[in-house]
Amino acid sequence: MKSAFLPRLVNGPFGDPGLHIGLRWQGGALQFDLGRLDRLPAADVLKLTQVFVSHTHIDHFVGFDRLLRLFLARDATLDLFGPPGIVGNVTGKLAGYTWNLVDGYPWVLNVHEVYPDRVHSVRLRATTAFSPEALGTQPFGGVLHDEPSFSIHTVHLDHRIPCLAFALRERTHLNVRKDELARVGIPAGPWLNALKAAIRAGEPDDAVITARWLDAGVPQLQRLILGELRNRLIVTTPGQKIAYVVDTLFSRPNAAKIVELAHGADVFFCESLFLDEDRDEALKRYHLTARQAGTLARMAEVKHLHVFHFSPRYDGQAERLYAEAAAAFRGELAPDEPV
Ligand SMILES: [Zn+2]
Numbered sequence: 001m002k003s004a005f006l007p008r009l010v011n012g013p014f015g016d017p018g019l020h021i022g023l024r025w026q027g028g029a030l031q032f033d034l035g036r037l038d039r040l041p042a043a044d045v046l047k048l049t050q051v052f053v054s055h056t057h058i059d060h061f062v063g064f065d066r067l068l069r070l071f072l073a074r075d076a077t078l079d080l081f082g083p084p085g086i087v088g089n090v091t092g093k094l095a096g097y098t099w100n101l102v103d104g105y106p107w108v109l110n111v112h113e114v115y116p117d118r119v120h121s122v123r124l125r126a127t128t129a130f131s132p133e134a135l136g137t138q139p140f141g142g143v144l145h146d147e148p149s150f151s152i153h154t155v156h157l158d159h160r161i162p163c164l165a166f167a168l169r170e171r172t173h174l175n176v177r178k179d180e181l182a183r184v185g186i187p188a189g190p191w192l193n194a195l196k197a198a199i200r201a202g203e204p205d206d207a208v209i210t211a212r213w214l215d216a217g218v219p220q221l222q223r224l225i226l227g228e229l230r231n232r233l234i235v236t237t238p239g240q241k242i243a244y245v246v247d248t249l250f251s252r253p254n255a256a257k258i259v260e261l262a263h264g265a266d267v268f269f270c271e272s273l274f275l276d277e278d279r280d281e282a283l284k285r286y287h288l289t290a291r292q293a294g295t296l297a298r299m300a301e302v303k304h305l306h307v308f309h310f311s312p313r314y315d316g317q318a319e320r321l322y323a324e325a326a327a328a329f330r331g332e333l334a335p336d337e338p339v
């Protein structure tokens, strides 16, 4: 089964947080956090359509300038979501530059400031020197983005400031039965993506799917009925899920929110700045330990835990953090108790 989402951390475990997620079927990409982005190729930055910033501590936001630099002259629209204050953070960064020669630039940046109960949005256009235009305020219930193939959810965590955690969910995973496809006698091609898109969009059973292909160089065309194709060719399995949690206190309210958000995730990306031996430091700085990350992963029944965002104090000891997180995740190390 091919994954719909192609996640990769931009930096190593001691580097700034940043998770780039390619979207296999839709094209384009999503980004969780904007730590240093210089290791992300320009072509991958330019694939981004939506960016989600957990909070604006510098290690999660310093990469905004690379994004700005690469997108500035592009004919593109980017949506950036962040916690309360994000509009001021973005406009503050933009105010640090001079914008008198960009009036022909088509780039549009929509910034969405996410509160627990509402989202306040502004549009910033290069052509007007990023003068903010209000887009209004919408009520909010936790879903940042919703389309037929996937959705993005968020919760507000306590990092002594609000810090957003995210979950990306594929709605259902549609697999093609290769044996039946061979019997249909039409080679695989873009028409299968069109079929999947139509199913995800909830189109009626009598909708027509047009398959085009080449047979010995001769163009062929066949019109097929969606309902028949779905019954014959498509097997539906639960979709892929990715959760992303950074910079948070191991408190009861935070743990409850994380466990619900990340429940059953295929991959759970979770910060673990500290080892259990430095638990007091983690509490003081509103961060997680590797043991706490493993505890959360076990409680959330995720399939795979990926810890990152390690303190430089453990330089050369990454294996200790991985081992501690894995031991708590597997139940070999007793779970930690939230405060
Ligand atoms: Zn951080």
Ligand SMILES: [Zn+2]
Binding pocket: 055, 057, 159, 247
């Ligand atoms: Zn932080």
